Amino acid sequence: MSEFLQHVVNGLSVGTIYALIALGYTMVYGVLRLINFAHGDVYMVGAFAAFYLAHALGVAENPTLGKTVVVFAGSMGICAALGYVIERLAYRPLRERPRLTSLITAIGISFLLEYGFQLPHWNGLPIEFPPGPTPRFFPELFQRVVWFEVGEVAISNYDVISLAVAIGLMLGLQFIVYRTKFGTAMRAVSFDPSIAGLMGIPVDRVISGTFALGSALAAAAALLVAISRPRIDPMMGMMPGLKAFVAAVFGGIGNVPGAMIGGLILGLSEEFVAGYAFSSYRDAIAFAILIIVLLVKPEGLFGRRTAEKV
Amino acid sequence: MxxxxxxxxxxxxxxxxxxxxxxxxxxxxxxxxxxxxxxxxxxxxxxxxxxxxxxxxxxxxxxxxxxxxxxxxxxxxxxxxxxxxxxxxxxxxxxxxxxxxxxxxxxxxxxxxxxxxxxxxxxxxxxxxxxxxxxxxxxxxxxxxxxIDPFQGTVMAKFAKNDLKLSKMAILRDVGNDYSMGLAQYFTEKFKALGGSIIADESYKAGDQDFKAQLTALKGKKPEAIYVPGYYTDVALIARQARELNMNQPMLGGDGWDSSKLYEIGGSAMDGHYFSNHYSTDDPxxxxxxxxxxxxxxxxxxxxxxxxxxxxxxxxxxxxxxxxxxxxxxxxxxxxxxxxxxxxxxxxxxxxxxxxxxxxxxxxxxxxxxxxxxxxxxx
Incomplete structure (x- = not known):
């Protein structure tokens, strides 16, 4: 029983990460009908932004709550800016082109970030940037303590704080999407961009805002990963990015609560397959889920079924 | 031209x-x-x-x-x-x-x-x-x-059985790595030949961030020690996550552990573990x-x-x-x-x-x- 509980705790902690990344995919898809394949790499940039910030603040020597908050907010801000820049430079000029063009551009951006970050350091910068392919050790933002134990299941402050931050961010997003003017505009653009434009909604600004928001969530996810699994490298976004994409499709791409549920279910199913059956099938399970969803319920758990316009 | x-x-x-x-x-x-x-x-x-x-x-x-x-x-x-x-x-x-x-x-x-x-x-x-x-x-x-690995795997199996007096061990191997697969195989053969038993054999892939699913499964089977013949960055994360799950078994490994980064990433979670190596700087x-x-x-x-x-x-x-x-x-x-x-x-x-x-x-x-x-x- 305690083994089962431990698996649930582990699965939830991985699942919330997938959910946070999946939100970025799903929101961008909602407004643009674009799968932003560079999203996993924005997540990676989030981890490195936090890494540089933490070093600049000297977190490793003297961690405090204030610094942790600064690192969190800073890396979310940097990623939001990055998301904005990517959209402005790479996707907006192609918006009227066939959708495949943007998709391939997204893959190009992904490679640019992954391999650009593996280049040797540029001289004359105050920080070692780009970081190069060697994994870096992410400093501990705060001490890990076991808060309570249920049977043999140890639950630490990391687990609780991660879960709380993730849920807080998701609720915050839910509030933005359904209770604010920006969210209403976002939903209008998602419904039909040209009509929304005719109604006076600044479509470009809404799309930029969506990218910034999704990228900030990816940065938060990266930080939650990095504080408990302190190894970061330029390729770290690839696998979580793909899996979060699966989670988004599973939940119904374009649907915000769907992405959250999809992420949690994916995290839990991976955990149970790896824990109870075959650990070497851990990665395969995500893609098996993708294939089954596409075969059986292509619109996902909560997605709307839309007829393809011919 | x-x-x-x-x-x-x-x-x-x-x-x-x-x-x-x-x-x-x-x-x-x-x-x-x-x-x-x-x-x-x-x-x-x-x-x-x-x-x-x-x-x-x-x-x-x-x-x-x-x-x-x-x-x-x-x-x-x-x-x-x-x-x-x-x-x-x-x-x-x-x-x-x-x-x-x-x-x-x-x-x-x-x-x-x-x-x-x-x-x-x-x-x-x-x-x-x-x-x-x-x-x-x-x-x-x-x-x-x-x-070579048949020797290195054997060394660790002998050490586990004869020096540490272990009889129930688990293995956690890197499936994509010729080195890790070879060591795991030779270790298993020798350890069984010496009368020990391998009660669980789990695997991971180099570069994974999360090993808790495998570790939780191993924890449930209560091995006396775990053989992890991987490379240092993965091993360090595995050791950390094992400690986070309150697993205090010693881990055993091979020369792929030998790096100063092992201690930087793993920190105090590495204490109490053993690995086979080519030489010791303690040797006078x-x-x-x-x-x-x-x-x-x-x-x-x-x-x-x-x-x-x-x-x-x-x-x-x-x-x-x-x-x-x-x-x-x-x-x-x-x-x-x-x-x-x-x-x-x-x-x-x-x-x-x-x-x-x-x-x-x-x-x-x-x-x-x-x-x-x-x-x-x-x-």
Whole structure:
């Protein structure tokens, strides 16, 4: 029983990460009908932004709550800016082109970030940037303590704080999407961009805002990963990015609560397959889920079924 | 134009290897290592070890009046990059000898190229048997100065059974890694032969961030210890996450653990674990202490086993060049194969019929973020 509980705790902690990344995919898809394949790499940039910030603040020597908050907010801000820049430079000029063009551009951006970050350091910068392919050790933002134990299941402050931050961010997003003017505009653009434009909604600004928001969530996810699994490298976004994409499709791409549920279910199913059956099938399970969803319920758990316009 | 250039390349590749004692009095040695990437310290230590050896040899006047010059390439820890670097060293730079790689999967990508081009290659620290012997046939031009995994796996199994008195163990292996799979297999065979039992065998993939699913499954089966024959960045994360799950069993591993980064990432979670290695810096023997002193003076850190093996590799090559007729090609290959009783830093090295070095292994115990000598196991 305690083994089962431990698996649930582990699965939830991985699942919330997938959910946070999946939100970025799903929101961008909602407004643009674009799968932003560079999203996993924005997540990676989030981890490195936090890494540089933490070093600049000297977190490793003297961690405090204030610094942790600064690192969190800073890396979310940097990623939001990055998301904005990517959209402005790479996707907006192609918006009227066939959708495949943007998709391939997204893959190009992904490679640019992954391999650009593996280049040797540029001289004359105050920080070692780009970081190069060697994994870096992410400093501990705060001490890990076991808060309570249920049977043999140890639950630490990391687990609780991660879960709380993730849920807080998701609720915050839910509030933005359904209770604010920006969210209403976002939903209008998602419904039909040209009509929304005719109604006076600044479509470009809404799309930029969506990218910034999704990228900030990816940065938060990266930080939650990095504080408990302190190894970061330029390729770290690839696998979580793909899996979060699966989670988004599973939940119904374009649907915000769907992405959250999809992420949690994916995290839990991976955990149970790896824990109870075959650990070497851990990665395969995500893609098996993708294939089954596409075969059986292509619109996902909560997605709307839309007829393809011919 | 393009055809003539292509023809020139083909011609250049098909030319017989020139005598390596080139007219300018240099012996060009290629070094391939993972200077960056997930196993960056492996490549850096190897380069440092070879550089130290070369500067010492050159200070003494080199071999037969020729000094060593190094050509170092980074493969970023990728087998395909290692193969490219190897081709470049052989075809373009025309080196007389290649030293590299550390990881077996990368040496396995390089070995056929060495063999096809008849350029001797010494891997300082690849322990998978297939590096020097493929399908029952010994590769004529490939050598190593370290022991092999059947021995290393056996050493740890013996140590676990006889010294630590363990009888129920679990294995956590890296499925995508020739080295890890080989070690896990040899460990399992020996441990069972000694009367122990392997109660669980889980796997992971290098680069994974989360190992808690596997660890929770292992925890439920309550093994007395876990054998994790992986590379240091993964092992460090595994150790941390095991501690987070309140698992206090010792973990056992192989020489892939040997890196200062293991302690940086793993921190205090590494304490109490054991790994097999090629030498121990605690060893009071003058050969080792002398090497440690010189290495520390030059690079400001303790040499890991990979540095020591790389150092030995170049010295053994120099020894063979002195005995043989030439600094490369067939003559060097024959001289290397005839190496007997060479006193290196990592022990007395004799190259056997399969081009492996026969020597004892040490077991190190980690305490206070550093490895300490625990036992020596002889072949």
């Amino acid at each position: 393009r055809i003539t250039r292509f023809a020139a390349v083909v011609l250049a590749l098909s030319l017989p290897v020139q005598s390596a004692f080139a007219a300018d009095g240099k012996i060009l040695v290629g070094v391939i290592g993972s200077l960056t990437g997930a196993e960056a310290t492996f490549g850096q230590s190897t380069r440092n070890g070879v550089e130290l050896a070369a500067s010492e040899l050159n200070a003494k006047g080199g071999v037969k009046g020729k000094t060593f010059e190094l050509k170092v390439y980074d493969d970023q820890g990728k087998p395909e990059e290692a193969a490219t670097a190897m081709t470049r060293l052989v075809a373009q730079d025309k080196v007389s000898l290649v030293i590299g790689e550390v990881a077996s999967s990368r040496s396995l990508a390089m070995a056929p190229i060495a063999e096809a081009n008849k350029v001797p290659m010494i891997t300082p620290s690849s322990t998978n048997p297939r590096v020097t012997k493929e399908g029952g046939k010994v590769r004529q031009y490939v050598f190593r100065v370290c022991f 023997s003058p050969a080792i202490q002398n090497f440690v002193k010189k290495y520390k003076a030059k690079y400001g850190e303790m040499p890991d086993a990979l540095a020591a093996l790389a150092y030995d590799a170049l010295f053994i090559a120099a020894d063979a060049m002195g005995r043989g007729g030439d600094a490369g090609g067939d003559a060097l290959r024959r001289a290397l194969a005839a190496t007997k009783g060479y006193k290196g830093v990592t022990g007395v090295i004799t190259i056997d019929g399969d081009h492996n070095a026969v020597k004892p292994a040490v077991v190190l115990k980690i305490a206070g973020r550093a490895p300490h000598y625990a036992a020596t196991v002889r072949p």
